[in-house]
Amino acid sequence: MVAMQNVSLGVHHVVHMPQPDDFAFWREHARTLIQCDVPPDRVSWVEPGGTGDLFAHGGNAHGEKRLPVPDKDAPPVRVSKRFMRLAKNAILHSDTSRFAQLYLLLWKLQSNPRMMEDKADPDVRKVEEWDKSVRRDSHKMHAFVRFREVESDEGKHYVAWFEPDHHIVRANAGFFKRRFANMKWSILTPRGCIHWDGEVMRESGPAQRSDAPSDDPTEDLWKSYYASTFNPARLKVGAMMSEMPKKYWKNMPEAELIPDLIASAQAREAGMVSAGEREERLRPQNLAEVSDAISACRDCPIAECGPRAVMGEGAIGSPLMIIGEQPGDQEDLSGKPFVGPAGQLLDECLEAAKIDRSAAYVTNAVKHFKYVLRGKRRIHQSPTAKETDTCRWWLEAERAIVQPRIILALGASAARGLLGKTVSISQARGAPIPLEDGSELWVTAHPAYLLRLEGEARKEQGALFAHDLSAVRARMSALTMQSSYHSQIA
Amino acid sequence: MSQQTLRQKLEILADAAKYDASCASSGTSKKNSLGGKGIGSTEGMGICHAYAPDGRCISLLKVLLTNHCIFDCHYCINRKSSNVRRARFTPQEVADLTINFYKRNYIEGLFLSSGIIKSSNHTMELLVEAARILREEYDFRGYIHLKTIPEADPGLIHQAGLYADRVSINVELPTTSGLSRLAPDKDAVQIEGALAKTKSRIIEAKDERKRFKHAPRFAPAGQSTQMIVGADDASDADIVGKASNLYGNFGLRRVYYSAFSPIPDASAVLPLKRPPLMREHRLYQSDWLMRFYGYAPGEVAQATDTHGNLPLDIDPKLAWALKFRGQFPVDVNRAAKEQLLRVPGLGTTAVGRILAARRHRTLRLDDVAKLTQSIAKVRPFLVALDWRPSTLTDRADLRALLAPKQEQLELF
Numbered sequence: 012m013v014a015m016q017n018v019s020l021g022v023h024h025v026v027h028m029p030q031p032d033d034f035a036f037w038r039e040h041a042r043t044l045i046q047c048d049v050p051p052d053r054v055s056w057v058e059p060g061g062t063g064d065l066f067a068h069g070g071n072a073h074g075e076k077r078l079p080v081p082d083k084d085a086p087p088v089r090v091s092k093r094f095m096r097l098a099k100n101a102i103l104h105s106d107t108s109r110f111a112q113l114y115l116l117l118w119k120l121q122s123n124p125r126m127m128e129d130k131a132d133p134d135v136r137k138v139e140e141w142d143k144s145v146r147r148d149s150h151k152m153h154a155f156v157r158f159r160e161v162e163s164d165e166g167k168h169y170v171a172w173f174e175p176d177h178h179i180v181r182a183n184a185g186f187f188k189r190r191f192a193n194m195k196w197s198i199l200t201p202r203g204c205i206h207w208d209g210e211v212m213r214e215s216g217p218a219q220r221s222d223a224p225s226d227d228p229t230e231d232l233w234k235s236y237y238a239s240t241f242n243p244a245r246l247k248v249g250a251m252m253s254e255m256p257k258k259y260w261k262n263m264p265e266a267e268l269i270p271d272l273i274a275s276a277q278a279r280e281a282g283m284v285s286a287g288e289r290e291e292r293l294r295p296q297n298l299a300e301v302s303d304a305i306s307a308c309r310d311c312p313i314a315e316c317g318p319r320a321v322m323g324e325g326a327i328g329s330p331l332m333i334i335g336e337q338p339g340d341q342e343d344l345s346g347k348p349f350v351g352p353a354g355q356l357l358d359e360c361l362e363a364a365k366i367d368r369s370a371a372y373v374t375n376a377v378k379h380f381k382y383v384l385r386g387k388r389r390i391h392q393s394p395t396a397k398e399t400d401t402c403r404w405w406l407e408a409e410r411a412i413v414q415p416r417i418i419l420a421l422g423a424s425a426a427r428g429l430l431g432k433t434v435s436i437s438q439a440r441g442a443p444i445p446l447e448d449g450s451e452l453w454v455t456a457h458p459a460y461l462l463r464l465e466g467e468a469r470k471e472q473g474a475l476f477a478h479d480l481s482a483v484r485a486r487m488s489a490l491t492m493q494s495s496y497h498s499q500i501a
Numbered sequence: 502m503s504q505q506t507l508r509q510k511l512e513i514l515a516d517a518a519k520y521d522a523s524c525a526s527s528g529t530s531k532k533n534s535l536g537g538k539g540i541g542s543t544e545g546m547g548i549c550h551a552y553a554p555d556g557r558c559i560s561l562l563k564v565l566l567t568n569h570c571i572f573d574c575h576y577c578i579n580r581k582s583s584n585v586r587r588a589r590f591t592p593q594e595v596a597d598l599t600i601n602f603y604k605r606n607y608i609e610g611l612f613l614s615s616g617i618i619k620s621s622n623h624t625m626e627l628l629v630e631a632a633r634i635l636r637e638e639y640d641f642r643g644y645i646h647l648k649t650i651p652e653a654d655p656g657l658i659h660q661a662g663l664y665a666d667r668v669s670i671n672v673e674l675p676t677t678s679g680l681s682r683l684a685p686d687k688d689a690v691q692i693e694g695a696l697a698k699t700k701s702r703i704i705e706a707k708d709e710r711k712r713f714k715h716a717p718r719f720a721p722a723g724q725s726t727q728m729i730v731g732a733d734d735a736s737d738a739d740i741v742g743k744a745s746n747l748y749g750n751f752g753l754r755r756v757y758y759s760a761f762s763p764i765p766d767a768s769a770v771l772p773l774k775r776p777p778l779m780r781e782h783r784l785y786q787s788d789w790l791m792r793f794y795g796y797a798p799g800e801v802a803q804a805t806d807t808h809g810n811l812p813l814d815i816d817p818k819l820a821w822a823l824k825f826r827g828q829f830p831v832d833v834n835r836a837a838k839e840q841l842l843r844v845p846g847l848g849t850t851a852v853g854r855i856l857a858a859r860r861h862r863t864l865r866l867d868d869v870a871k872l873t874q875s876i877a878k879v880r881p882f883l884v885a886l887d888w889r890p891s892t893l894t895d896r897a898d899l900r901a902l903l904a905p906k907q908e909q910l911e912l913f
């Protein structure tokens with residue numbers, strides 16, 4: 012449009028740019044024109060083979076004048092650093108009006124040297140926006156160029172095909188050179204190509220996609236990585252698209268996975284959630300519900316052993332909760348906790364320590380009996396940490412309902428069922444471990460462990476066990492006294 | 502067990518590392534491969550070489566050396582008691598994979614972390630070995646981020662810092678009680694001790710470089726840490742307080758937040774629900790307020806509700822402004838930079854532009870509109886030459902007016 016008006020004015024200068032990104036050339040000519048006081052509407056800038064070249068056919072159209080020569084004493088042209096920086100970059104933009112627009116800005120700057128600081132000025136803004144999109148394009152080139160390895164006579168050569176929006180290829184050669192200094196590489200683009208052989212940078216004309224290699228075996232690994240590092244539970248497609256718009260996808264091997272990854276994400280996430288399926292299921296609110304729920308529970312492999320789950324026994328509000336590992340053969344048959352040999356030993360020891368079992372709530376960390384069949388015999392197997400953790404859900408439910416003030420864990424699995432970690436009995440025993448709800452946990456050995464010992468060891472461990480029980484007993488009395496004391500005051 | 506292929510191992514060990522949020526490759530010293538034997542450069546800004554559909558930047562090859570672990574942290578997919586498939590790379594395999602990816606311009610470098618195998622020292626030795634092969638044998642000059650293990654020998658951690666651009670130690674959870682409940686094998690005191698030690702090493706190395714040009718660099722991109730959000734019941738105020746302590750005490754470059762994701766084979770003590778992404782986002786925003794906008798941690802806490810949590814429907818800056826309406830409107834033509842930075846909707850760039858532009862003209866609302874993203878959002882808090890928001894800041898429904906419409910997660 013500018014050019015049209017100029018034609019009608021009759022005095023006109025045309026500058027033919029030799030390259031679309033030749034800042035030095037533009038700068039030299041712009042300087043001359045300013046020095047000769049040629050206003051912006053008397054110049055047109057023509058890109059090589061580009062559009063906007065009103066005079067392309069017919070050579071010098073009427074009215075076109077050769078570049079003037081400035082007076083020897085013409086004052087030097089001055090610009091701010093900021094203009095230089097912006098102009099150098101903005102000139103790479105693909106907008107064909109960029110040379111003229113920059114010249115306009117340069118012209119205005121001569122009378123208003125601080126104009127660049129005025130961010131609200133539309134001419135400044137336009138150049139700033141070009142600068143921004145060129146910077147973005149360069150940044151995406153650094154990021155999204157994908158080399159493919161080609162074996163040649165002179166060793167390995169890495170070749171990429173990239174489609175930039177602007178004339179940025181030459182300007183970014185340095186980045187790739189500094190990064191891949193000792194590699195032979197080429198970047199092919201429809202706007203021209205660059206080639207580095209480890210010593211010299213070469214340029215060549217526009218290329219086509221088919222000039223570049225079509226694959227590289229390492230891409231499979233890269234795609235696997237891309238798929239595996241994606242977290243399906245946090246789908247944020249919008250964020251991805253704004254940083255990696257679709258136009259780039261066709262030249263990025265990993266992008267072909269995107270539609271499938273997105274499509275399967277919701278199913279995968281749902282799978283993860285339902286694999287645990289704890290959230291959907293509300294924690295049971297009373298003991299009957301717990302009892303029903305554990306009978307139906309198939310959350311861990313132990314349930315395969317047999318359908319019966321053994322529920323705890325005792326009253327809500329019992330001050331003491333005693334937790335064993337898991338039901339054994341006899342418990343499984345009777346449906347009651349601690350009725351087998353270990354239970355009998357426990358009863359004796361409790362009695363000796365003057366703890367009334369009927370005033371305690373007795374249960375197990377794991378609700379199903381885990382065993383292997385040997386002939387007709389069912390041989391006890393310890394639950395794994397994972398199984399104990401899974402069953403903890405039910406134990407926590409019982410605990411929340413019964414609300415004991417003291418919990419006595421018999422053995423490592425029982426302790427794990429409460430703490431979520433494995434503690435050593437010898438270190439944990441003898442002192443209370445405070446729990447979050449204000450109750451306290453005492454840890455001791457499992458009576459079944461005592462049953463397996465003989466002689467001295469049995470005696471020694473039996474004494475420790477008895478000692479632990481009486482410590483619990485003492486603690487219970489102390490707590491009862493405390494609370495009756497408090498109720499007296501209140 | 503049949504031999505796993507490299508690809509199978511990569512799948513397992515990348516999958517296991519994906520819950521770590523830190524991926525940055527920025528802020529390190531400049532280097533390039535000119536005059537060297539190998540490849541690689543770092544030029545200040547990090548580069549995101551791809552984005553995954555979770556919106557996260559893929560900048561580094563982020564993998565574990567192994568996902569075998571002797572620890573049993575509940576929030577972690579690699580905990581001892583989990584049933585996940587296990588795999589293990591050799592340091593050489595990790596180094597080769599990094600170089601092969603780097604040569605194709607897939608990545609900026611390596612972020613290597615690991616489950617604990619055998620002992621902390623043994624594990625740390627393997628991590629350092631992978632970095633050593635990259636730096637010494639391949640003359641690799643790209644980015645390396647090593648996760649260090651707090652219990653490991655100080656000499657090993659020192660070695661890690663000499664090879665790596667950044668080192669990090671995860672504090673994991675914002676509260677000590679959360680840590681002892683969910684990461685029973687970890688120890689908050691030890692973690693913080695290790696952060697402190699790394700901080701003083703970084704400072705020492707900087708001092709030495711001032712005196713001797715060739716003194717070795719130690720983690721030039723500094724150290725960072727990560728906290729998991731939503732696995733325990735810490736409030737946003739707790740988290741922000743913790744983060745600001747961490748920044749203050751240990752000179753951290755970044756505190757990352759990772760919304761707790763339901764993990765396959767989750768431990769029964771954890772919430773199984775969608776990760777609190779919006780909450781994570783709000784925490785990052787509050788992080789920015791503290792780092793770039795001059796808000797004190799206490800002021801961020803002022804923006805929280807009675808439970809100490811930031812509102813999810815509006816950003817923390819707007820939440821603060823709505824609570825302290827007396828501070829607004831501010832005059833775009835006269836207000837100090839600090840005041841302008843408090844205006845919801847004005848970012849640091851926009852404030853910079855306003856400050857520059859107002860030297861040339863007295864700004865009208867139209868001018869401000871050209872310099873900001875959304876004039877509708879900032880208008881209620883600003884006075885310009887031709888604009889004064891009469892009673893808007895007094896309106897009770899201001900929040901409703903400004904809160905963005907609820908957005909659904911987009912389907913594809």
Ligand code: SF4
Nearest residue numbers: 308311314378379402
């Ligand atoms: S042992 Fe516990 S978790 Fe496993 S199936 Fe039985 S009740 Fe469920």
